Amino acid sequence: EHAFWDTQPVPSMSSEYGQDSGPLDEVRTPEEVRAEPYALPDKFEWCTCNVDDEHEIQEIYSLLTENYVEDDDSMFRFDYSIHFLRWALKPPEFLRSWHLGVRVQGGGKLVGFITGIPAHIRVLEKSIKMAEINFLCVHKRLRSKRLAPVLIKEITRRVNRENIWQAVYTAGVVxxxxxSECRYWHRSLNPKKLIEVGFSHLGARMTMARTIKLYKVPDAPQIAGMREMKKEDVGRVHRLVANYLKKFTLHPEFTPAEIEHWMLPRPGVVYCYVRENEKGEVTDVCSFYSLPSSILGHPxxxxxxxxxxxxxxATTVPLQDLMFDALILARQQDFDVFNALDIMENESFLKDLKFGIGDGYLQYYLYNWKCPRIEPRGIGLVLL
Ligand code: NHW
Ligand code: EN5
Incomplete structure (x- = not known):
């Protein structure tokens, strides 16, 4: 059933979710990790990608745009932008050796990719330095040839060489x-387009005019004092976010440098707004990132x-009011839809703000760590 995963330090599907936490593998040192890369099938070779190189990032972009994640009906495919990929892959302390590619031998076409970035993750009572694994991709013409397990083993080796033994990752598949098993919810901002492209459907006994009216939002934020986050806010946003995330069973522990990286606005990539009160205190913050999808085969x-x-x-307004402003700000930035998972405290606003449940799931995983099952509301981690 799982010829590869059955060889890895992850709990089997049939095992019980217990109450105990800890590593699954015997504890090792970096010197005990093999120094040689894993062997790839003939005709392929490893490469370490340089995302600062214009040509190389373009190759990564093309591989992902043409071959990365699609919805279950292959109507949409993620289209992470070049600026987004650089942001996602170069946080503080990133390692170039964790931007791993597979090429056709002789420096040929890029046909495989997987990445890791370092992060401090707290799960229950333990804080662990981990790798966040993302952007696993094998070219469509090379699928089902067991290349993915080799990519996973090689990134694991490179992570282990840095004395890191756990990883966190998410996937749509089980x-x-x-x-934890989480769900996507979607809030229409441009319902006419969403219906035209098959992302959503006209509800029963609904006209297009009624639907457009249903999803209309004000032109400007409703909370007094909302403005874009700026560099001077980093310390205050760090205290707000780091303190808030402590309430979730699984959450990242950010440094101020990481908050600056992940939250300071970058046009077309990440958007962040704060509420500053009359005393000049930052009391509330909301943020969202831009991840367009290609619409496959639409005229x-x-x-x-x-x-x-x-x-x-949110500390001075209900979270629902803050997220209503997030919808307004996203509409201002010309987004067609606002997506959220059922994680953190999101259940408190999803229905009232007219989000509808999506057909997609997001499964959360830890590598080499056993722990109890976590409810979506206990998840305080968003991976890009
Ligand atoms: S999830 C997005 C993954 N990417 C896509 O879905 C893109 C489109 N699909 C593809 O490119 C976010 C291919 O279908 C991929 C599989 C490459 C997915 N995670 O090569 P084979 C992430 O990036 C297993 C893990 O023949 P393929 C997170 C599958 O169960 N494993 O398949 C990534 C089977 O194993 P089994 C996955 O279709 C986390 C084996 O791959 C998987 O040509 C990675 C088949 O391989 C997935 N999403 O290529 C793990 N999809 O045992 C990180 C399939 O069942 C672990 N498989 O026989 C931690 C590492 C670091 C540790 C450090 C301490
Ligand atoms: C690694 N960081 O399935 C992540 N998206 O619901 C990788 N559905 O967009 C893993 N199928 O429900 C990502 N519209 C896993 C997700 C892969 C992408 C995916 C789903 C999430 C999605 C849409 C379109 C479905 C098209 C047909 C969907 C319904 C929206 C509707 C809006 C109005 C109110 C009711 C709901």
């Missing part, structure tokens, strides 16, 4: 074995502009 529309809910903390 593998051995999720720590009129090529791109679905989606905003994804990111780090949100």
């Amino acid at each position: 593998l051995p074995r999720p720590i 009129k529309h090529n791109t679905l502009r989606a905003a994804y809910s990111y780090w949100n903390v």
Whole structure:
């Protein structure tokens, strides 16, 4: 059933979710990790990608845009932008050796990719330096040849060489074995386009005019004092976010440098707004990132502009009011849809703010760590 995953330090699908936490593998040192890369099938070779190189990032972009994640009906495919990929892959302390590619031998076409970035993750009572694994991709013409397990083993080796033994990752598919199963919810901002491209459907006994009215939002934020986050806010946003995330069973522990990296606005990539009160205190923050999808085979529309809910903390207004402003700000930025998971405290606003449940799941995983099952509301981690 799982010829590869059955060889890995992850709980099997049939095992019980216990109450105990800890590593699954015997404890090792970096010197005990093999120094040689894993062997790839003939005709392929490893490469370490340089995302600062214009040509190399373009190759990564093309591989992902043409071959990365699609929805279950292959109507949409993620279209992470070049600026987004650089942001996602170069946080503080990133390692170039964790931007791993597979090429056709002789420096040929890029056909495989997987990445890791370092992060401090707290799960229950333990804080662990981990790798966040993302952007695993094998070219469509090379699928089902067991290349993915080699990519996973080689990134594991490179992570282990840095004395890191755990990883966190998410996927739409079920593998051995999720720590949490979460759902996507969607808030229409441009319902006419969403219906035209098949992202959503006209409800029963609904006209287009009624639907457009249903999803209309004000032109400007409703909370007094909302403005874009700026560099001077980093310390205050760090305290707000780091303190808030402590309430979740699984959450990242950010440094101020990481908050600056992940939250300071970058046009077309990440959007972040704060509420500053009369005393000049930052009391609330909301953020979302831009992840468009290609619309596959549509005559009129090529791109679905989606905003994804990111780090949100409300202390002076209800979270629902803050997220209503997030919807307004996303609409101002011309997004077609605002997506959120049922994680953190999001259940408190999803229904009232007219989000509808999506057909996609997001499974959360830990590598080489056993722990109890976590409810979506206990998840305080968003991976890009
Ligand atoms: S999830 C997005 C993954 N990417 C995509 O879905 C893109 C489109 N699909 C593809 O490119 C976010 C291919 O279908 C891929 C599989 C490459 C997915 N995670 O080569 P084979 C992430 O990036 C297993 C893990 O023949 P393929 C997170 C599958 O169960 N494993 O398949 C990534 C089977 O194993 P089994 C996955 O279709 C986390 C084996 O791959 C998987 O040509 C990675 C088949 O391989 C997935 N999403 O290529 C793990 N999808 O045991 C990190 C399939 O069942 C672990 N498989 O026989 C931690 C590492 C670091 C540790 C450090 C301490
Ligand atoms: C690694 N960081 O399935 C992540 N998206 O619901 C990788 N559905 O967009 C893993 N199928 O429900 C990502 N519209 C896993 C997700 C892969 C992408 C995916 C789903 C999430 C999605 C849309 C379109 C479905 C098209 C047909 C969907 C319904 C929205 C509707 C809006 C109005 C109110 C009711 C709901």
